[in-house]
Amino acid sequence: MNIELMTNWIDELMKFGYRRPGQKAGNDAENYIENEFQKIGLRNIKQERIPIKNWIESSWSIKVKSDANKFETLPSHYIPYTAFTNETITAPLIYAGQGEKQQIKDLNFKGKIVVVEFSFPILDGKDFKKLALSVIDSNNRASEGPLHEATWIRPAWHVYHKAVRAGAVGFIGILTNQPGDLDSYYAPYGFKEGDAILKKPLPGFWVGRKVGKHLKKMAIKEHQAQINLEGTSEDSFTSNISGIIPGKSNEVIIIASHHDSPFEGATEDASGMSVVLQIAKSLIDDNTKPEKTLLFLATGGHFYGSIGTRTFIKEHPEILEKTIAEIHIEHIANEAIEKNGKLELTGFPELAALFVPYNKKCVAIANEILKENDLDPTFILPAEGPLGKFPPTDGGDFYIEGIPVFNYISNPVYLLVNYDKRENICFERLIPVAKAFKSLVLKLDQFSKDDLLTEDYFFKKFVGKFAAWNSKRKIEKKYGPGVEM
Template sequence: MANSGDDSQSRPTLNDPHFEGFPEAPEIFSWIEEIVGFGVRRPGYEGDFNCQEWIKNKFNEFGLVEVKGEEVPLNIWQENGASLKVYLLDNPSIFVDVPAYPLPFSKPVENFQAPLRHLESTDFPNGDFVALDKVQLSEVPLQFFRSLATSYFDPENEFDSLVQTLPFGQRFTEVLAPAMNIGAKGFIGVLDGFPWLTKEYYVPYDGIIRDIPAIWVDKEAGSKITELMGRGEVIASISVKGRNYSGSSQNIVASLKGKEDKWIIIGSHHDAPWASAVEDGTGIAMVLAQAKYWSKTAERKYNMMFLLTAGHMSGGAGTRKFIETHNELLKDTVIEIHLEHAANECRGENGNLIATGEPECRWWFTSEIEELQKSVASAISAENLKRSLILKPDIFMEHPPTDGGFFHLAGVPILDFLTAPMYLFDKLDTLDKVDVNGLLPISRAVVRVIEDL
């Protein structure tokens, strides 16, 4: 398969008046700074609520109509940290006390104590025990992803040698399943195969409440625990401060009228695991950029809806709810475009993450409509968006692994842009991780695709 054909000669150039009025990169980046400034934006948190109000204000400021919040019921996980002490059964004065972080939607406990076993052990005690597992992030040669792609844009032939570290291990979000299947009453996950030192891994985020106390520890803590386990029977004492409850959040929607009574939906999610810049500060900002641009354009062929959903970090609750309640609208939807994660590639160094100055591999999940696939390929090359892969929606699973993936299952044509940097669920998703240079070209590629429709 060859690189996608480049017909950018016939298309507007970068300085074409065609794009006049499109927000500049510093403005888009300043929105991301404001979003990060709200603090942790998990469902039910004040930061997410303030972000929703701010989005409504922006939509109103741009002159969009029917700006509103639509209620989304969801499970809320509120945590206030965790702790772990592991001691020798025969001599409790020999112990390790290590920093720990609770798994979302796990069970809050105070000093739950039980013998500790490696998950792969065959010698489980009668009665309660805690399972210790290790997580290694998956590494995938980009040659492999390229082999799955419909087409790709890789002018520097980097896919030949690049290897991407994904933000998941082999079990994706099913990290607790093996421990629960063997009857463990507690879980300690060592973030062993991570290129940086962390315990703050916001996974699983499927919104499913699991009835065991569960914590993450970093690899240094993992070594200390394993060493102690080598000295005899050990007891783990776990505390998790948190609360699971049913609550609600809001999808924020707004519209612009077009000439024809059909719809283009442009979406992302407003919640996040942390005060995250990439996930999904960049997505919100790219949706706002489209909203601002199209609000100033007289030539709108179709109606446009801008959608920022709730509860991506609670099982994608917002997108599910939107699809459930807007059946009629979806029948008249020409395309749903989801924009998430304009991310810098990073490497681990001395326990930290350093941006390499290059973008993370760009995934463009595109419905199998030939004209659409061609239009996307042509927009990518016109905007010189290197490291891009055009992928069929169901290439990895039933639907694309994005907040917008459910639209594919609802039969709506989609274009889902996202990247999957290894730090996506980590506290270190900070402003330095934003692919600032990509914000404008990605946005303009989307404009080109919409104009082709």
């Protein structure tokens, strides 16, 4: 395996710029990956286009009338896929607290710009340790206490939908604990929402916590504000790219990552794509003759509601029927924390999770490949349980379809903001991760789907499902039923 080659793949993908679904940089990256699949020597290469709407912002602003009766501009960032105003909207602010049902039940949002605080929940290593099927954490860095903010979970997002239903004219979210006090939060991006655009008919904005403290005071007083979000939306496409190493049987193992990104996309997900490419090249260089057909897949539109994965599943039932396992690899990342108001790398790799079935064989294999390649710390978690009904990855939909999954991911605090830079990649782990999952492919090549579907860990499954149910119960008690995160 070749770190220079993996680094080159990363650099070439990053050169395209923000690889957003439907935009030129994203489409150029798709063509590049197709070409690299050909150079590696994969067979039956396909680039399958998926129609989407191309959402491109051109300008945005928030201005609020101060106590001095003058409009002042506040630093902000747009919420992707929300409606364009195409003109300035002037309306009073209304403060909705943190979106708790007792705070918003009597508020009248009609004709107003709703301001709500978003506080990300804190991941706790002790809780994960209890629910994990195995833990690789030799120095107890990850499993003995609080970790960091779960920046992909937004408990107050349901207020946006309430604001739409109530006739509000705008929405502003305050990111109260985004590490680094960054407002460039590219979320929500349609994940599990169906159509990423039609569900967001209200212009939306994010502000950081310092700006948010100032905005909160003015929202409580219902000051006038002006909002503007201009841009265009037109028909476009994103693509899935696939290629195979033919096997002796028609059974399939899928090895995948997504190719799109909201910003520079270093860890998200040039790092994951470089691993998938390296596994494919290494197996071909070794002249591997697998029993199963190995299908390598670069999915499009993760940042458009995971439309690439969902479309692949919908359009290829004949492949799913023969698929014994899906391997997904995302975010080979360095850890960062906030110091003196800014994000800084700690010098340690970010904690990773490997989601696997409730199956002793799968857990044994996961332990073996992770320990052999010194991928510490990693929690081996059940695909269903502590974080919901499927893994929080772009491959999670495969689990919903009954496919045994091995989904590897880390979630550094900078993942969804404009701080995902080249130096954030954990370069020293690229080869170990590639070796680990190449080994996994070869091990799974000897199994049947029935081997992997056999369920063990019945008590762990009960505890995990109870924990997920109890967490949902607490959230709905606080925020109300039907909370979307």
